[in-house]
Amino acid sequence: MNDPSKPMFWRDLRMPYVELRKVGDGRKVCYAPHSHTQWSLGAITEGKSTFLYRSDQFEVSAGALVVINPNWVHACNPIDNQPWGYLMLYIDTDWLTKLRYESGLLGTPCWQDISTAIISDHKWYTGYCRMAECLLDSNRELLEKQTVVVEYLTALMHELSGQASEPVSKTPDNFQALADYLRAHAAVDVSLDTLCERSGFSPGHLIRSFKRHFGLTPHAYLINYRIQRGQQELKHGKPIAETALNVGFADQPHFQRTFKKLLAATPKQYRQSLLNQQIDTTGGK
Template identity: 25%
Template sequence: MEMTHAPHIQQPRHPRHRETVRRALGGTIEFRHFTGFDQLFAPHAHDYPVIGLVREGHRIMECNRTRYRLGPGQLLALNAGDAHRCVQEGATPLVYDSLALLDFHDCPPFAGPIVEDAEAIALMGDLASLMQEPIIDEAHVEEDLCLLIGLLAAHNEPETSDQTARDLATHSQSEGREHPSPANPAAPNPAAQAMAAYLREHASTTVRLEEVAAAAGLDKYRALRSFTAAFGLTPMRYLASLRVEAAREALAAGASCADAAWAAGFSDQAHLTRAFKERLGMTPGFYQRAIAGAEPADAPTSSPEQVRP
């Protein structure tokens, strides 16, 4: 299909056209969502990396003088300076999520522009969902983003293999079903123990990955590998499990769900409810009623507190 540069005219918007832009991590990343998008992207380049996921529709993209056909499920990884453009193909308008890494100075180069990797695609989907939450869980976003960058990197550090990156991604998507065991990690090492101690000490406060890494004297990419190898969980999954246990104890002592969430370090009650059910198989309210003898032990746990999808 011939790539043509259309005249500069105002095009009518598709009836479903919608755009969303949100920033996180202190403005260092910007999430952009497009629905019902059928206009062309003129030739351009960014001075920052961009990761994109096509949800619906087809496009013909030209990047660095090579042409690609894009369709649903296609993941893009564009390095700073990659010259690209794209035009609509077919009648279905574009639904597209992207993350612009505006100020991620330590981001390694990507091996894109087209990435065919199921784990990376799943991580990008998770990130898009996180960025559209009413309250963005920035620690979770940062961790998943670092895992995704590790999968997309064109040049990993010598000790990092593709399989290591995949193992990290798999752990990140396990949704915390494993429970942390600080006293008996799979492969004890001082760096992992130092990070675990930091997480336990700061579990009720806002925690950033770079702070956890600094506790062990590592950069955040090495910290992720070291911690996950030792505990079978990424640092933020480990932290979420610590917080769930703290909230469980508070609920058992009679605290309200909102107070238990706040005291444990969750940003709101909805985040507690989701993390609690993912790890313990029941909502916080059901747990509290059950241990108080007000709920039969085999009652359904999906209502009245429904976990948000």
């Protein structure tokens, strides 16, 4: 069994700007005051701990987020050997600066520290946990992981700055071209970087604006189209395993889970209903 006191790190060379650390039992994980070059966002997932942040000290418990600016001295440690667990996301400062600048939150592409130290709003905690779950899941695709990180951090940056998201400024034709590209490349791994290069959009603007136009993020749009294609293949009698690979899923179980999530029926149930319809048409009432 895995030792919960040992940290687990998630990294992906295709997303070098983000790293995630997970500790299930932090009682044996004690820190001297230190700092990071990255901007860091932590979530207390269990128990309580102390959070030393420069000259301030807080007691934080499960459901809270801690915000740590680059090069700010800090330390988190257990209280009287009580259980506590946490997740810590490290974001490259230059990457986050660019994200904030392109979102209209910075007047110049230069880092500005964020004054907030603790976030207690539960919606940001649950969103953080969903993001971490996505990153840690080896079955999730690159575009989904990139989308969840950009979408969450962009929204959080607007929240912390007290500014609303910027309005859509591109014409629908730009989004239609992206949608056409996604459909044409539905069976391969598409990256957010590629979509940005093709459109000229920043990651945050692309995701929000695409979602406003189509009601889905680019990744959700891609998955939805794959399932639509899967339905067509199943209608033509293709085996489920073959269909899964043809439409861009890594394996049959992933296809089956997604199919059921979107259509409330398994691929097998869908195929069987088609067979029953054929029987009724040829020999039924």
